[in-house]
Amino acid sequence: MNGMKWLPVLSVVLSACASAPPASAPPAPVVDRSQTSAPAPEAAAAQSTPLTPLPAATAAPPPPPNPAVVALLNQAETQGRGGRVDQAAATLERALRIQPGNGWLWHRLAAVRLQQQRYGEVLELAAKSSALAHGDEKLIQANDDLIAKAKAALAGRRGRG
Amino acid sequence: MAILAWGAWIDHTVREAFEQHRWTLPAQVYARPLELYAGLTLPPAALLDELRRLGYRETAAVDGPGQYHATPGEITLHTRGFAFSDGVEPPHRALLRFDGRVLKTLDGGTAALPLLRLEPVEIARIAPRDRQDRILVQLPEVPQALIDALLAVEDRNFYSHGGIDPLGVMRALWVNLRSGEIRQGGSTITQQLVKNLFLGRERSYARKFNEVFMALALERHYRKDEILETYLNSVYLGQDGDRAIHGFALAAEFYFGRPLSELTVAQLALLAGLARGASYYDPRRFPERALERRLTVLQAMVETGRLTPAAAAAGAQEPLAVTPKPLFRQARYTAFMDLVRRQLAQDYREEDLRSAGLRIFTTLDPRTQSAAEDAIGQELPALETGRERPRGSLQAALAAAAGDTGEVLALVGGRDPQYAGFNRVLDARRPIGSLVKPAVYLTALQRPAEYNVLTPLADTPLTWERGGTRWTPQNYDGVAHGNVPLYQALVHSYNLATVHLGLALGVDAIIRQLHALGIGGDLPAYPSLFLGAVPLSPFEVLQMYQCFAGKGFRAPLRAIREVLDHDGRPLTRYGLRVEAIIKPEHVFLVDTLLAEVARSGTAAALPRLSAGTYAGKTGTTNDLRDSWFAGFGRDTVAVAWVGRDDNAPTGLSGATGAMRLWAALMRNLAAPGVDLTPPAGIEWRWVDVNTGALTDRGCLRAAPFPFIAGRQVAASYQPCSAM
Numbered sequence: 001m002n003g004m005k006w007l008p009v010l011s012v013v014l015s016a017c018a019s020a021p022p023a024s025a026p027p028a029p030v031v032d033r034s035q036t037s038a039p040a041p042e043a044a045a046a047q048s049t050p051l052t053p054l055p056a057a058t059a060a061p062p063p064p065p066n067p068a069v070v071a072l073l074n075q076a077e078t079q080g081r082g083g084r085v086d087q088a089a090a091t092l093e094r095a096l097r098i099q100p101g102n103g104w105l106w107h108r109l110a111a112v113r114l115q116q117q118r119y120g121e122v123l124e125l126a127a128k129s130s131a132l133a134h135g136d137e138k139l140i141q142a143n144d145d146l147i148a149k150a151k152a153a154l155a156g157r158r159g160r161g
Numbered sequence: 162m163a164i165l166a167w168g169a170w171i172d173h174t175v176r177e178a179f180e181q182h183r184w185t186l187p188a189q190v191y192a193r194p195l196e197l198y199a200g201l202t203l204p205p206a207a208l209l210d211e212l213r214r215l216g217y218r219e220t221a222a223v224d225g226p227g228q229y230h231a232t233p234g235e236i237t238l239h240t241r242g243f244a245f246s247d248g249v250e251p252p253h254r255a256l257l258r259f260d261g262r263v264l265k266t267l268d269g270g271t272a273a274l275p276l277l278r279l280e281p282v283e284i285a286r287i288a289p290r291d292r293q294d295r296i297l298v299q300l301p302e303v304p305q306a307l308i309d310a311l312l313a314v315e316d317r318n319f320y321s322h323g324g325i326d327p328l329g330v331m332r333a334l335w336v337n338l339r340s341g342e343i344r345q346g347g348s349t350i351t352q353q354l355v356k357n358l359f360l361g362r363e364r365s366y367a368r369k370f371n372e373v374f375m376a377l378a379l380e381r382h383y384r385k386d387e388i389l390e391t392y393l394n395s396v397y398l399g400q401d402g403d404r405a406i407h408g409f410a411l412a413a414e415f416y417f418g419r420p421l422s423e424l425t426v427a428q429l430a431l432l433a434g435l436a437r438g439a440s441y442y443d444p445r446r447f448p449e450r451a452l453e454r455r456l457t458v459l460q461a462m463v464e465t466g467r468l469t470p471a472a473a474a475a476g477a478q479e480p481l482a483v484t485p486k487p488l489f490r491q492a493r494y495t496a497f498m499d500l501v502r503r504q505l506a507q508d509y510r511e512e513d514l515r516s517a518g519l520r521i522f523t524t525l526d527p528r529t530q531s532a533a534e535d536a537i538g539q540e541l542p543a544l545e546t547g548r549e550r551p552r553g554s555l556q557a558a559l560a561a562a563a564g565d566t567g568e569v570l571a572l573v574g575g576r577d578p579q580y581a582g583f584n585r586v587l588d589a590r591r592p593i594g595s596l597v598k599p600a601v602y603l604t605a606l607q608r609p610a611e612y613n614v615l616t617p618l619a620d621t622p623l624t625w626e627r628g629g630t631r632w633t634p635q636n637y638d639g640v641a642h643g644n645v646p647l648y649q650a651l652v653h654s655y656n657l658a659t660v661h662l663g664l665a666l667g668v669d670a671i672i673r674q675l676h677a678l679g680i681g682g683d684l685p686a687y688p689s690l691f692l693g694a695v696p697l698s699p700f701e702v703l704q705m706y707q708c709f710a711g712k713g714f715r716a717p718l719r720a721i722r723e724v725l726d727h728d729g730r731p732l733t734r735y736g737l738r739v740e741a742i743i744k745p746e747h748v749f750l751v752d753t754l755l756a757e758v759a760r761s762g763t764a765a766a767l768p769r770l771s772a773g774t775y776a777g778k779t780g781t782t783n784d785l786r787d788s789w790f791a792g793f794g795r796d797t798v799a800v801a802w803v804g805r806d807d808n809a810p811t812g813l814s815g816a817t818g819a820m821r822l823w824a825a826l827m828r829n830l831a832a833p834g835v836d837l838t839p840p841a842g843i844e845w846r847w848v849d850v851n852t853g854a855l856t857d858r859g860c861l862r863a864a865p866f867p868f869i870a871g872r873q874v875a876a877s878y879q880p881c882s883a884m
Binding site: 050052053054055056066068070071072075079086087089090091093094096097098101109121124125128131133134135 | 196198199200201246247248275276563564565566568614615646648649652712713714722723731734736737738739740741745753754756757760761774795796836837838839840841843845848850851853862864865866867
């Protein structure tokens with residue numbers, strides 16, 4: 001619901017922490033697990049047993065180029081331009097079933113919802129897209145644009161209502 | 162005068178009835194269509210299963226729709242094509258090459274074929290009240306051989322007579338007089354149609370009289386082709402329980418599992434022969450009679466010059482080749498169809514569902530459904546050992562959905578998936594135990610000023626008292642673990658630490674959290690809620706865990722994609738919707754902890770059982786009555802429950818019971834492991850695993866832990882040199 005509100009906040013947070021001492025990028029797992037199982041004698045009192053390291057983060061995967069997804073994107077584009085927005089949305093949903101983690105597909109669906117004047121859904125879909133952007137500033141900007149348009153349209157509706 | 166009036170009445174009745182005749186058509190319910198593309202994880206055997214569900218025939222040369230040929234690592238197929246609402250998928254002939262369980266390439270011959278969408282499997286038909294089931298067919302779609310066969314045995318002069326065939330009538334009269342009863346109709350196709358549409362099955366001379374004149378009237382007003390087409394769609398051709406099979410198109414599916422257009426002449430001859438007496442010649446019950454009847458029809462086709470003697474002889478040599486059982490039994494996908502009906506009932510009247518010929522496209526993935534049914538079949542009997550769990554005593558439910566979109570992929574409502582009774586996956590509400598805990602820890606981690614993954618929690622004994630009620634929770638192992646870092650309290654599912662944490666957060670905050678995660682209804686406002694003293698169905702739990710699998714976006718669980726009318730026009734689309742309920746960085750922390758549960762925590766056996774790395778949580782209720790597991794991989798979220806209908810203890814924990822079913826499901830699917838790509842707003846800090854102090858990257862015993870970016874972490878700092 002408030003997913004879009006914190007996106008600008010987030011970038012502020014990110015720039016703020018750029019000066020913080022430890023690295024903010026996801027690290028490669030460098031810990032030798034055999035070391036963690038042997039508690040060092042000089043361990044401080046705060047910790048009675050060694051911490052199990054958490055699973056290493058997977059590296060942000062750029063969605064692999066998938067000819068099926070490309071074909072569906074093109075088809076959705078054609079359908080959207082031809083005014084067949086319902087079909088375009090259905091085609092994008094097909095693409096999303098193949099690559100649900102591809103933020104650009106969520107963005108395109110949000111754009112179709114804007115065409116359909118389903119503004120509330122634009123906000124949510126664009127937020128989902130940005131959540132999957134993994135630092136793709138272009139995508140985040142494109143989503144922010146959609147969100148601004150949808151919010152303006154919603155404000156206009158309220159104004160008229 | 163009276164005769165004139167009667168004639169006019171007959172004429173009027175026939176015309177009105179024929180004009181206003183509306184077929185009551187059942188709703189057709191389809192599974193998701195399978196999309197084929199390079200890179201898809203799909204073992205060849207799974208594709209062959211799908212092709213068999215679609216009634217494809219294995220042939221040496223694939224030269225027509227509905228055929229395939231399989232060799233090791235390759236499948237050639239010729240699809241039938243399908244008119245989807247988002248566009249027509251034309252028939253394709255394609256060569257598919259596999260590398261192990263992955264579809265490597267799609268070769269469509271000349272044109273590039275980036276992806277190929279198969280026809281959707283029909284999974285159910287919601288039959289009309291009169292129990293007449295049919296598939297409408299138009300005359301140009303009907304194979305000529307079927308018409309030839311039908312007219313050869315039923316009405317050789319159909320295209321020349323005026324509705325009645327005097328020679329036929331005389332022959333019938335002669336037979337009937339000799340036997341002293343009405344044995345033979347000698348009826349034309351037109352007369353039979355009159356009987357099917359306007360008159361009952363009763364045989365009397367008065368009826369016969371009406372029938373003759375109605376047939377004459379029908380012929381006066383309508384073309385032969387209209388009469389024939391209506392006959393082809395109306396004739397009774399078989400029985401499937403209480404469902405009556407009407408028309409040749411449905412009969413083709415019912416007996417051969419294939420459309421009319423793909424049947425051989427011998428198969429069409431058999432269908433034509435059934436018009437005379439579908440139960441007497443039933444090829445499943447009386448194959449000898451059916452073979453004899455088929456031979457009669459083939460010979461009649463030779464007599465009328467519609468078939469060469471050689472072709473007839475060849476046809477007579479064919480086996481009957483009827484499918485052992487009707488392909489679409491009503492009992493299949495029982496639990497899923499139950500959900501479909503409930504979701505449809507919100508927008509459609511029962512009567513429209515039963516008679517308007519709606520076409521309902523669902524999200525069911527038959528492959529996941531099979532994997533889920535197999536998982537129960539494989540694991541449940543293995544759990545039933547010894548006196549504690551006699552054979553057949555356990556019950557189970559399993560539900561799976563797509564993590565990001567909320568599309569329901571599979572539901573199993575009990576150990577017998579065909580059983581149409583109590584649907585445990587939707588209706589069995591049982592305490593969920595520790596499955597609730599991620600909601601408690603999420604609530605804490607959403608307050609980064611107060612909590613992070615290393616915040617020490619007190620895992621110490623406590624007693625809660627209010628209004629004379631005393632509650633003294635215990636850990637599963639009966640041991641209090643003292644101060645434990647927050648993440649380990651969840652990973653090892655410590656009850657005492659969780660109750661302390663829940664009390665600090667407030668029960669109202671946890672209730673609000675559960676509502677945000679899609680749990681409806683009143684929730685008990687007691688601290689026992691923190692340990693899962695709340696009865697929920699597996700389906701409700703699935704919605705909750707979908708939020709974790711969907712990166713903090715709730716996607717309402719949907720079983721239906723769209724509903725079309727009989728002509729293919731969209732009536733309702735149930736499009737993809739999501740709602741942001743948890744910030745991505747907060748849900749990432751919880752997902753990371755749930756992955757740790759399935760690595761070193763209560764579900765540490767999962768990687769070995771499932772052959773994958775997933776995130777999930779075990780749940781066990783008092784006295785081991787309910788065994789739960791809920792979790793997810795990159796694409797699929799699933800929930801498993803094992804217990805007894807009489808609520809007796811099973812002796813199974815979440816890890817020893819439900820998790821085995823869950824693991825078998827993911828193993829059967831070869832489901833991709835959990836995706837832990839950190840979103841923006843996550844900052845990694847290096848922590849000395851012995852001291853819990855912050856330290857530097859690369860130090861001995863240092864491991865990275867995720868924190869909310871830009872937040873102070875209340876912990877001491879030790880440089881490498883200090884160790």
